[in-house]
Amino acid sequence: xxxxxxxxLPSAVSGATASHWLRNHKAGIALALPAAxxxxxxxxxxxxxxxxxxxxxxxxxxLHAYDRLLGDAYGRSLVWNSLRLxxxxxxxxxxxxxxxxxxxxxxxxxxxxxxxxxxxxxLAASVIAKAFAWTILLRSHGVINDxxxxxxxxxRPVRMIxxxxxxxxxxxxxxxxxxxxxxxxxxxxxxxxxxxxxxTLGAPPVVAFLRVIxxxxxxxxxxxxxxxxxxxxxxxxxPNLLMGENYPTLASTIAKAFLLARDPALGAAAGAxxxxxxxxxxxxxxxxxxxxxxxxx
Amino acid sequence: MKISPFRLFAQIAMIxxxxxxxxxxxxxxxxxxxxxxxxxxxxxxxxxxxxxxxGSLDGFWPALTLSLEIAALSTALxxxxxTLAGIAIARGALPGAQTLSAALVSPLMMPGLxxxxxxxxxxxxxxxxxxxxxxxxxxxxxxxxxxxxxxIAALSRFDFAMLEAARTLGCNFFSAILRxxxxxLAPAYFTAGLFAFLASMDNYPVSIFLTDAWTxxxxxxxxxxxxxxxxxxIAALSTxxxxxxxxxxxxxxxAVGLHRLAGxxx
Numbered sequence: 001x002x003x004x005x006x007x008x009l010p011s012a013v014s015g016a017t018a019s020h021w022l023r024n025h026k027a028g029i030a031l032a033l034p035a036a037x038x039x040x041x042x043x044x045x046x047x048x049x050x051x052x053x054x055x056x057x058x059x060x061x062x063l064h065a066y067d068r069l070l071g072d073a074y075g076r077s078l079v080w081n082s083l084r085l086x087x088x089x090x091x092x093x094x095x096x097x098x099x100x101x102x103x104x105x106x107x108x109x110x111x112x113x114x115x116x117x118x119x120x121x122x123l124a125a126s127v128i129a130k131a132f133a134w135t136i137l138l139r140s141h142g143v144i145n146d147x148x149x150x151x152x153x154x155x156r157p158v159r160m161i162x163x164x165x166x167x168x169x170x171x172x173x174x175x176x177x178x179x180x181x182x183x184x185x186x187x188x189x190x191x192x193x194x195x196x197x198x199x200t201l202g203a204p205p206v207v208a209f210l211r212v213i214x215x216x217x218x219x220x221x222x223x224x225x226x227x228x229x230x231x232x233x234x235x236x237x238x239p240n241l242l243m244g245e246n247y248p249t250l251a252s253t254i255a256k257a258f259l260l261a262r263d264p265a266l267g268a269a270a271g272a273x274x275x276x277x278x279x280x281x282x283x284x285x286x287x288x289x290x291x292x293x294x295x296x297x
Numbered sequence: 298m299k300i301s302p303f304r305l306f307a308q309i310a311m312i313x314x315x316x317x318x319x320x321x322x323x324x325x326x327x328x329x330x331x332x333x334x335x336x337x338x339x340x341x342x343x344x345x346x347x348x349x350x351x352g353s354l355d356g357f358w359p360a361l362t363l364s365l366e367i368a369a370l371s372t373a374l375x376x377x378x379x380t381l382a383g384i385a386i387a388r389g390a391l392p393g394a395q396t397l398s399a400a401l402v403s404p405l406m407m408p409g410l411x412x413x414x415x416x417x418x419x420x421x422x423x424x425x426x427x428x429x430x431x432x433x434x435x436x437x438x439x440x441x442x443x444x445x446x447x448x449i450a451a452l453s454r455f456d457f458a459m460l461e462a463a464r465t466l467g468c469n470f471f472s473a474i475l476r477x478x479x480x481x482l483a484p485a486y487f488t489a490g491l492f493a494f495l496a497s498m499d500n501y502p503v504s505i506f507l508t509d510a511w512t513x514x515x516x517x518x519x520x521x522x523x524x525x526x527x528x529x530x531i532a533a534l535s536t537x538x539x540x541x542x543x544x545x546x547x548x549x550x551x552a553v554g555l556h557r558l559a560g561x562x563x
Contacts, residue, residue: 028391035382035401035441042438043404043412046419050411053418096314103311104559106304116555117546118315124542125322126499128519129535132527133321136328143324176318181559188556209303226406234408236502237520251502254410258417258506271411282406286399 047275054268065269069253079273082249086233086277089171090179093228096172097179098221104180105187119177127174131241134170138242162246170242171232178231179224186220187213218292226285234274250274322539329532347533354530356518363432364515368497371436372444372490378437379444379489380452380482387452401445404438409502412438417506428512435503440493447492451485484553491549491558495542 057064069075104115122130137143145157190213198208236251250270257267330343351357382401386394404412416435425431455478463473501516508517522531549558 025392028385028388028394031381031385032391032394032397035378035445036397038378038437038441039400039404042416042419042434043407046415047407047411049419049422050415096310096317099307099310100314101311102303103307103309103314106307107311111308113550113555115311115315116559117543118318119559120546120555121322121539121542122318124495124499124545125325125539126516126519126535128501128516128523129325129531130321132523132531133324133328136324137320173317173321176314180314184559188559205303230406230408234410234502236410241523251408251410254414255505258414264418267414271408271414274408274411278406278408278411282399282403285406 050268051272051275054265054272056265065265066272068266069269069273078248078250078253078270081247082233082251082274083277085167085171085235085239085247085249086229088168089175089232089235090225090229092168092172093176093179094221094225097176097183097224098217101180101183101187101217101220104184105190119180122174123177127237128241130174131170131238134166134173134242138166138169162243164243164247166242167239167247170238171235174235174238175228175232178227182223182227183217183220186223187217190216215292219289222285222288222292226281230278230281233277325532325535326539328529329536331529331532334528347529348537350530351534351537354518354522354534356513357534360513360515360518363429363512364498367429367432367436367514368440368494370433371440371497372493374437375440375444375493376448376486376490379441379448382445383448383452386449387455388457398445398449401449402442405442405446409439409500410506413503413506416503420507428507428509431507432504432512432514435507436497436500439500439503440497443493443496444489447485447489448482451482451489455481484557487549487553488558491545 054065055061055063070079104112104119107115135142139145145154148154148158149156198212199205203211234251235249236255239247239249240252250273253270254267254274257263257270329347330345331347332344379401382397385391386398391397413435416431416438420426420431420434459477459481460473463477464470468476499516500514501520504514505517508514513521519531519534546555549555
């Protein structure tokens with residue numbers, strides 16, 4: 001893989017117009033080939049193989065694994081649990097992250113550095129450690145309950161750990177940076193003069209914001225929503241540590257099917273369903289991004 | 298953007314987000330000084346003994362070394378692959394460039410566990426059972442999207458005519474690349490490398506299927522420690538990793554500027 005550039009460059013150097021060479025089709029293909037090969041061999045082929053396995057049984061082709069996964073109430077609850085985790089986490093992180101991204105973009109100097117550090121630092125901390133920290137904060141004699149009792153808001157500990165509230169708090173916490181960063185990257189590039197221009201033309205601030213700024217920020221929102229949804233719909237560590245067995249998802253089914261139960265067909269089917277969800281997100285987000293991009297142009 | 302109530306509201310939202318994001322990190326750091334062998338907030342006194350215990354965790358050093366090796370190598374390989382593909386895409390000389398650039402980023406949207414089992418079965422069908430090469434190949438797929446995303450964007454902004462200008466001014470092809478292209482792309486390299494490296498270091502769902510009893514990466518070891526005995530040693534270990542990251546971020550701020558890092562992370 002890595003010797004491709006070495007074999008390409010000498011012939012390029014010998015040519016008189018080396019940088020023109022970079023524009024050539026054959027060169028383009030040669031440059032893209034190593035990455036494309038890695039993608040095909042290590043990503044597309046294994047996923048296709050997994051997909052085909054999900055249709056396999058002792059008797060050849062069968063939809064048995066899908067029937068077990070989608071045919072009964074428990075199987076459907078797995079799909080619904082995964083989707084609900086993804087949807088609620090995406091909704092909450094968008095509600096917090098959208099204004100926060102503007103807050104970040106409107107800050108300067110030391111404040112901006114502190115904000116950015118608060119986004120990067122959690123990315124660098126292991127998900128495992130963060131999820132475990134939430135179990136400390138949320139448990140019956142944890143920090144949050146101590147504060148609630150101390151403030152006489154409640155006289156006995158509120159049960160939070162191993163509830164869906166805990167799961168959503170933890171998931172929103174782990175995935176929030178992935179919402180704020182893409183929105184910030186787009187919002188920071190919006191020209192402040194646009195709102196001024198809108199104001200000069202007589203638009204009240206709210207209208208200017210809704211008609212000018214919000215549409216311009218959409219590519220960032222699409223990127224953030226796609227990323228957070230696809231990460232949270234398939235999250236494994238967070239539900240595992242904060243809910244344990246109480247919140248079985250497609251992801252935990254995959255892990256159990258392959259690591260414990262030795263039931264590869266069921267695991268592959270659960271994987272295929274998650275894969276389908278992932279594909280929908282990729283296709284939908286790139287279509288939406290293209291649409292909002294063309295509307296802008 | 299002169300509307301100041303909006304600005305105030307937005308900044309308060311960001312302050313809230315920052316406190317929310319930092320809360321678990323503060324808990325981890327506090328728990329690492331706990332005087333008692335329970336993973337909890339320190340009440341009455343502080344102790345450094347858990348920091349001493351990190352090094353003697355069963356299997357800690359091999360796991361750390363393995364994670365660093367895999368992260369560094371996969372990031373380096375992804376940087377090479379991503380740059381070459383990024384040049385082809387940015388130059389527009391490639392049929393299907395849009396598709397390729399979407400495809401290169403798509404593993405990011407694919408659930409880690411799905412990628413993990415898919416690769417496990419694929420490697421087994423090829424007869425590849427050793428953990429180390431399996432992990433390296435898998436982590437190239439994990440890191441490549443981060444690199445591709447940043448490098449494609451950076452290369453699209455790079456003015457390739459500068460290479461020609463350098464050639465006209467007497468540089469040969471290599472020194473044109475080295476003296477014109479490399480400095481212009483250095484921030485992008487740094488950003489791409491940092492995110493890819495961190496993604497690999499923290500990866501659990503892909504690695505879990507590819508490790509064996511003797512070859513375990515750090516995140517897998519950490520979950521095992523927490524399952525077996527959640528004592529403050531894990532908090533101390535996490536705090537040390539956080540401190541290492543703070544140092545990396547300080548370097549990043551000096552070299553690139555954190556706001557450019559965030560801009561390129563899009």
